Amino acid sequence: MLFTNAVGEIVHQSCYDNHGEPNKNIGDAFLIVWRSMLSTDYGKVVDGALTSFRRCVREIASSLTLQLVTDVEAMHNKFGRGVYQTKLGFGLHFGWSVEGPVGTTTKIDCSYLSPEVKISDRLEAATKIYSSNILMSGQFYDLLSDNIKVGVRLIDYVTLKHCKKPFRIYADDRSNLWLQMNARLVEIHGAEAAYELFSKTFHEGIDAFIKGDWPTAQQKLESARDFCPMDAPTLLLLKEMKTRSLDPVTPTAPLDWKGYHESEV
Numbered sequence: 001m002l003f004t005n006a007v008g009e010i011v012h013q014s015c016y017d018n019h020g021e022p023n024k025n026i027g028d029a030f031l032i033v034w035r036s037m038l039s040t041d042y043g044k045v046v047d048g049a050l051t052s053f054r055r056c057v058r059e060i061a062s063s064l065t066l067q068l069v070t071d072v073e074a075m076h077n078k079f080g081r082g083v084y085q086t087k088l089g090f091g092l093h094f095g096w097s098v099e100g101p102v103g104t105t106t107k108i109d110c111s112y113l114s115p116e117v118k119i120s121d122r123l124e125a126a127t128k129i130y131s132s133n134i135l136m137s138g139q140f141y142d143l144l145s146d147n148i149k150v151g152v153r154l155i156d157y158v159t160l161k162h163c164k165k166p167f168r169i170y171a172d173d174r175s176n177l178w179l180q181m182n183a184r185l186v187e188i189h190g191a192e193a194a195y196e197l198f199s200k201t202f203h204e205g206i207d208a209f210i211k212g213d214w215p216t217a218q219q220k221l222e223s224a225r226d227f228c229p230m231d232a233p234t235l236l237l238l239k240e241m242k243t244r245s246l247d248p249v250t251p252t253a254p255l256d257w258k259g260y261h262e263s264e265v
Helices: 002-017 039-062 064-069 073-079 115-130 183-189 191-211 214-227 232-244
Strands: 021-026 029-033 090-092 098-103 108-113 134-137 152-159 166-172
Touching: 002 021, 002 029, 002 039, 002 064, 021 108, 039 090, 039 134, 039 166, 090 115, 115 134, 115 166, 115 232, 152 191, 152 232, 183 191, 191 214, 191 232, 214 232
Parallel strands: 090 134
Antiparallel strands: 021 029, 098 108, 134 166, 152 166
């Protein structure tokens, strides 16, 4: 409880400072809501949400309280001494919901009901698959200000489980604690230039993947691996092409390829 509440204090304060409303938590999962009644405010709402979660990642990673709470023998025995690091996954989506009270006179809660709410939950779960702290839907990304979009990367185009509509999934590389660049290439190009080259090459790869030009997609994604060898989105796209290719030697998109694929998320 001390651990979860220490995390909750960081999450709630960061979201509150950026005009979010902490709603409830189920175990160690938190639901935060940003509301707007005017379409002219949508950009400010999504900018505030992403800014808030970026701050959460930074403060949780550097929290002395969390370091003290996890500095116990049970943690060292499970993960190794000095290895454990607290990481949270965040799913961001923009859509509609019905806000209302659920319960009775004995106990009542404010709840948000709609299919859109579940998408945020799915994206949060997918942070473990894509090894990224913050994932967001295309609907959310499209509303971001240009300066806030810096460091955000399209990583997949999928249908979520039990859903026919395809979704673009974006990852925030600026806050991704899993993203590890090739130290040799960082030394050659500099950190910022190395990331820009990686991001550009990956973008060309996923663009070719979506268009069905899988030979180019494989070439570009393999080049992206040179910059970030363990990048999960890169590895997942290469695996998808290898699994579904019509040709075992040359990557070839299926005849019915529509630009997206099914996901277990």
